[in-house]
Amino acid sequence: MRISGNDMLELIAFTLGDQEFCVEVMSVREIRSWTPATILPHSPDYVRGVINLRGVVLPVMDLSQRLGMAPAEPTQGHVIIVTQIGTQIVGLLVDAVSDILAVPASDVHPAPDLSKTMDRNLIRGMLPMDDRMICFIQLNALTVSIEREAA
Amino acid sequence: MDMNEIKEIFFQECEEQLAELESGLLRLNDGDTDPETVNAVFRAVHSIKGGAGAFGLDDLVSFAHVFETTLDCVRSNKLEASQDLLKVMLRSADVLADLTAASRDGGTVESSRTSGLVAELEAYAKGQPLPASAAAPVAVAPESVKTEAPAPVAEAPEPTDDSGFQPVPFSFDALDGEDELAIDGGRSVFTVRFKPRSDLYAKGNEAVLILRELAKLGDLQVRCETDDLPSLDMLDPEGAYFSWLIRVETESDEEAVRQVFEFVEWDSTVEITAGADEEAFSAPAASGEDQPMAAVPFDLSLLEDEPPVSAEAAAPAAPAPAAGEPALAPANMPLAAKAIAEAEKKETVVPAVPAAPQTIRVDLDRVDRLINLVGELVINQAMLAQSVVENESGGSSAVNLGLEELQQLTREIQDSVMAIRAQPVKPVFQRMGRIVREIADMTGKQVRLVTEGENTEVDKTVIDKIAEPLTHMIRNAVDHGLERPEKRTELGKNAEGVLRLSAKHRSGRIVIEIADDGAGINRERVKAKAIENGLIAPDANLSDEDIDNLIFHPGFSTADKISDISGRGVGMDVVKRSIQALGGRISITSKPGKGSIFTMSLPLTLAVLDGMVVTVANQTLVVPLTAIVETLQPEKADIHSFGPSQRLIAIRDTFCPLVDVGHILNFRSDLANPIDGVALLVESEGGGQRALMVDAIQGQRQVVIKSLEANYTNVPGIAAATILGDGRVALILDVDAVVTASRGQPLSPDMMLAATG
Structure with missing residues (x-):
């Protein structure tokens, strides 16, 4: 539910290992269960391959690996969040969807400048929620390097 | 629908008309003397002029008008369609196309181009063709005419404009001196027989308007012929039954009279003869002009203000005759209405004109x-x-x-x-005609383009994409293939070179051939050049075919000097790449002194392909069937190691490099044992044959091509993706990319290999 204009962010939160992340609800087209993907040769490691999404060839990205963490070992429990990034549709492989949130934009804190392994461009900020901490993903940055690495 | 949309439709139609125009002119150029061809050409220019006038595109109108005038001379057999004239006309068609494009997209066409052609066209129309060199200076003279020209289209034709095109010099004065001339006498008499067909009314024209227009030229005597008028119950309300016999006494010439009928001549029969046909007028004079009520009271009353059948649809037409017939008893009215209704029905069942195949424009x-x-x-x-x-x-x-x-x-x-x-590939082929003319002009060569099979059909996306490589090959053929006229004559060939462009369907593909009768490939020079560029070793022993194929190698150009036409760094390798990108193949055969033939073979569609489904390292891949020459089961004895990591497979008498697809695509790091798998012998462009190693063949099927680029990016070695029957995505192998990758080194060792093999 959208409360008021620009001030509220609607987010879908999901888990990768023991960490929580989120993306904007408006970029999510659907969420579906994991199906084995067709491997794409000469692709970055985090690109799991392509699956058939009702006739559309959908690339699936292992978000955990993309963020520099351990690669996922997908099971039936894993889900693919189908997101619209620019003109492209990309599937993000995550462990599970955990929450749907509506938070004021002012709650987003800048990400600390700590991590060497995690590309800071990929993180829009941090969201403290009670005793949890949710990492807000910058979707646009996810696909940029695919073209660079593939080229 | 706003004005821009209408305009867009006009331009679309222009394109069709221009194509029609060019093909007609080319037919005439090939010796076609069918009057219908001349008519078709005339109609095309005329329609463009008409439409352009409606949109106020003055440049277009004035040029089209001059063009049309000259064409009209040919149509009326006043002018012979000589080769020279047709050349001018073909160039005019090109300019007309440019003017159309300029009107649509903005921009201008050099006025020197138009004015030069205007002068030449007018000279022909006057029966005094200019020598080509004289064309330019004269170009100034007709300026005055040009500015007047738009008038006849924008409004109804006026006699004054036409006089500008009269062959007699003094006629220029007539532009504004009509009245004085009339006093001078010199009035001539014409007899016009004018019989409109129902189409004329259907298009919103009216006979009476034509007659009024004619009256502006001079004195008229008009007689309406009503003999064809059937009785009321037989009357077709949308039919045309009247014809007019008109005696015109005017100071204008026949051309001016003809021009009045310009917009209706396709929908009526117009006969104009010089002199008075007194006999025709005298006999039924009593019922003649100005006394419409005398003989047949119930129809001629309409002559003054209304044509007998209204130009509007049938419904409003029905009351019209009734209103003109006060004598008709009211009791007859329902009967008349019924007759009309019946006639109407008949009209829809039997169309007056044989219907052209119906088409619709779809986004x-x-x-x-x-x-x-x-x-x-x-x-x-x-x-x-x-x-x-x-x-x-x-x-x-x-x-x-x-x-x-x-x-x-x-x-x-x-x-x-x-x-x-x-x-059909026709539009693309027609564009090539123009390119040939331009290059022939630039290089001073004489070229005749012969096209065959231009109605061969292929998917629109393929058509859009073959234009560019085709243009390039045509340019190459004229620039490099054909000899200069002097040289050709010396060799005992016709000074005019022939370029044959043909298309045909062959086993589910379209095959396009470009054949010239030029010098053929100079193999010595090609070889020398290749050695010079380090493409091959100096002592390489190459077959003729290998040498011919060298011209497809990147950076290869045999032209000694870089010409304006080809050789701008874009070579046949680009042509080859773009054709391969379409899933096509290109090959060349050449005979010294006899010419070269380039053959392109392209898929009919880019949406589906026939593929062989194979398994490689547990992945399912699709290999385009067109690339596969044969499949074979390798025997241990056939496999030979070659160098550090290469393997060759003996196929009959030749050795063919073995390519492990799984390894190339990074599906596995080590090389698979060939004996466990299947080898697909594929033909790659220019690089000879390769045996692609796959683990197993699953079968053959037609697959729908899905783009990978849409949501991902280009993947090396993979052409596209598809979805198989089990719902999973399978990748389509890019055979040529895999072969190129397998080479991983300059062409030269391969060439040596091919030579030894």
Whole structure:
């Protein structure tokens, strides 16, 4: 539910290992269960391959690996969040969807400048929620390097 | 629909007319003397002029007008369609196309180009063709004419404009001195027989308007012929029954009279003869002009203000005759209405003009959407079929029967939808005519383009994409292939070189050939050049075919000096690449002194392809069937190691490099044992044959091509993706990329290899 204009962010939160992340609800087209993907040769490691999404060839990205963490070992429990990034549709492989949130934009804190392994461009900020901490993903940055690495 | 949309339609139609114009001119150029061809050409220019006038495109109108005038001379047999004239006309057609494009997209056409041609065209129209060199200076003179020219289209034709085109010099004065001239006398008499057909009224024209227009030229005597008018119950309310016999006494010439009928001549019979046909007028003089009520009271009353049949639809026409017939008893009215209704019915059943095949314009996006949906349907049908096979061993016969029918239907729908996109290659071929003319002009060569099979149909996307490589090859053929006229004469050939462009269907592909009768490939020079550029070793022993194929190598150009036409760094390698990108192949055969033939073979559509489904390192891949020459099961004895990591396979008498697809695509790091797999012998462009190693063959099937770039990016070695019957995505192998990758080194060692093999 959208409360008021620009001030509220609607987010879908999901888990990768023991960490929580989120993306904007408006970029999510659907969420579906994991199906084995067709491997794409000469692709970055985090690109799991392509699956058939009702006739559309959908690339699936292992978000955990993309963020520099351990690669996922997908099971039936894993889900693919189908997101619209620019003109492209990309599937993000995550462990599970955990929450749907509506938070004021002012709650987003800048990400600390700590991590060497995690590309800071990929993180829009941090969201403290009670005793949890949710990492807000910058979707646009996810696909940029695919073209660079593939080229 | 706003004005811009209408204008867009006009330009679309212009394109068709221009194509019609050019093909007509080319037919005439080839010696066609059919008057209908001349008419078609005339009509094309005329329609463009008419439309352009409506949109106030003055440049276009004035040029089209001059063009039309000259064409009219040819049409009326006043001027012979000589080769020279046709050359001028073809160039004019090009300029007309440029003017049209300039009107649409903005921009201008050099006025020197138009004015030069205007002068030449007018000179022909006057029966005094200019020598080519004299054309430019004279170009100034007709300026005054040009500025006047738009008038006849923008408004109704006026006699004054036409005088500008009269062959007699003093006629220029007539531009504004009509009245004085009349006093001088010199009035001539013409007899005009004017019989409109129903089409004339259907198009919103009216005979009376024509007559009024004619009256502006001079004194008229008009007689309406009513002999054809049937009795009321036989009357077709949309028919045309009247004809007019007109005696015109005017100071203008026949041309001016003819011009009055300019816009109706296709829908009526117009006969104009000089002199008075007194006999025709004298006999039925009593019922003649100005006394419409005398003989047949119930129709001629309409002559003054209304044509006998209204230009509007049938419904308003019905009351018209009734209103003009006060004598008709009211009791007859229903009967008349009934007769009219019946006649109306008849009219719709039997159209007056043989109907042209009906077409509609459809937005390409809609067709594409349909094609996508059909693609889904095909995939879904395959998935359904597969799951039935899996779940129901044996299956009920009803289900199987239904599935079979579904499969047939899907196939048929797919074919039909593909057929919607199929277009003849004609427009592309026609564009080549112009390119040949331009290059022939630039190089001073004489070239005749002969096209064959231009109605061969192929998918629109393919058509759009072959234009560029084709243009390049045509340029090459004229620039490098054909000799100069002097040289040709010396060699005992016709000074005019012949370029043959043909298209035909062959085993599910379209084959386009470009054949010239020029010098053929100078193999010595090609070889020398290749050695110079370090493409081959100096002592390489190459077959003729290998040498010919060198011209497809990047950075290869045999032209000694870089010409304006070809050799701008864009070579045949680019042509080859763009054709390969379409899933096509190109090859060359050349005979010294006899010419060269370039043969392109392209898929008919880019939406589906026939593929061989194979397994490589547990992945399913599709290899385009067109690339595969044969499949074979390697024997241990046939495999030979070569160098550090290469392996060759002996196929009959030749050795062919073995390429492990799984290794190339990074599916596995070590090389597979060839004996466990299957080898697909593929033909790669220019690089000879390769044996692609795969683990197993699953079968053959038609697959729907899905882009990988849409949501991902280009993947090296992979052409596209598809969805198989099990719902999984399979990748389509880019055979040429794999072969190129397998080479991984300059061409030279390969060439040596091919030579030894």
